[in-house]
Amino acid sequence: MPDAASNSAPSAPVFGKQGGELLYVQVSDFVREKIYSKDWGVDEPIPSEHELMDMLHLSRGTVQKGVRQLVDEGLLVQQRGRGTFVVQPVMARPSSNRLLSFGESMGHQGIDFTTRVIECEVRAAGPLCAENLQIELGSDYLYLSRVRYVRKRAVMFIESHLNLGVCPGLEGADFTREGLFAAVQRTSGHEIGRSEMVYTARTAGKVRGGHLECDEHAPVLELDQLVRLDDGTPFEWGSVWLPANRCVISNETRRA
CATH class of the missing domain: 3.40.1410.10 (Chorismate lyase-like)
Structure with a gap:
């Protein structure tokens, strides 16, 4: 019989300054992995800034900077009034x-x-x-x-x-x-x-x-x-x- 832990939802990722990696870089890595693993699909919105803040237990500035890096890379696009979306290759x-x-x-x-x-x-x-x-x-x-x-x-x-x-x-x-x-x-x-x-x-x-x-x-x-x-x-x-x-x-x- 499986124990209770095996049926529980996946725990939230834990970020820290260990290894010298900046927190916003860890945010970028987390979001990038969600895209590459196809958890977040092309043309779909990713969670909002507030949802990511709650999910990752990080400040708004850190989340914004991490997301902005992926916008600069071209993996995400921000649409005013709609949210941030995974980019579809053109x-x-x-x-x-x-x-x-x-x-x-x-x-x-x-x-x-x-x-x-x-x-x-x-x-x-x-x-x-x-x-x-x-x-x-x-x-x-x-x-x-x-x-x-x-x-x-x-x-x-x-x-x-x-x-x-x-x-x-x-x-x-x-x-x-x-x-x-x-x-x-x-x-x-x-x-x-x-x-x-x-x-x-x-x-x-x-x-x-x-x-x-x-x-x-x-x-x-x-x-x-x-x-x-x-x-x-x-x-x-x-x-x-x-x-x-x-x-x-x-x-x-x-x-x-």
């Missing part, structure tokens, strides 16, 4: 055998987005660029960097090194209106073939954090990719930087 990137650009992927999902071009200039290829695009050292290529926004939030920073030898006139495209793959197909006369991708966890850094409107120490996912035309010629070598709290990558697999 876009999803399906991973499958079908090659789509990020713009095409969002279009297929019915996600409205805007594009801001940061840089679009012809440069001379250095050793790495020449090797990846299979062009001569010092020959012209197009460097293109863009930020994509969904609901006025930056969801990706894209850096592309583009092979002008197979896409003549690509530098004249309006990339705020025309997708890169569409422009490449138009200027090259070829279809998009295949891509090779590597995903790496990073911290944003000052430059990319600035473009993505996140802290320089915030976690981001870097997608390094080499994309080829249907004849195997590489036309794009670059990276896509995704804020970890705003994007998800989904995949569907079937067992043979």
Whole structure:
């Protein structure tokens, strides 16, 4: 027969200054764990400040500071008059055998987005660029960097090194209106073939954090990719930087 203690509700977490960890950091860790363990779901309100104060036996200032840290991280959003909610990532990137650009992927999902071009200039290829695009050292290529926004939030920073030898006139495209793959197909006369991708966890850094409107120490996912035309010629070598709290990558697999 189970004893009374086994049927009792879980005890409230106990916070203290042991280990040198600040109390508000412990609050952040507690709330973050509730989100990561899916106790508190996406788009749902977390307990109010007063409820958290009662639950954690801490002052309002400590609770506010701990919650604010998660708002700054992008895990929570505060809505005036409604409360504090767990953030829903603003876009999803399906991973499958079908090659789509990020713009095409969002279009297929019915996600409205805007594009801001940061840089679009012809440069001379250095050793790495020449090797990846299979062009001569010092020959012209197009460097293109863009930020994509969904609901006025930056969801990706894209850096592309583009092979002008197979896409003549690509530098004249309006990339705020025309997708890169569409422009490449138009200027090259070829279809998009295949891509090779590597995903790496990073911290944003000052430059990319600035473009993505996140802290320089915030976690981001870097997608390094080499994309080829249907004849195997590489036309794009670059990276896509995704804020970890705003994007998800989904995949569907079937067992043979």
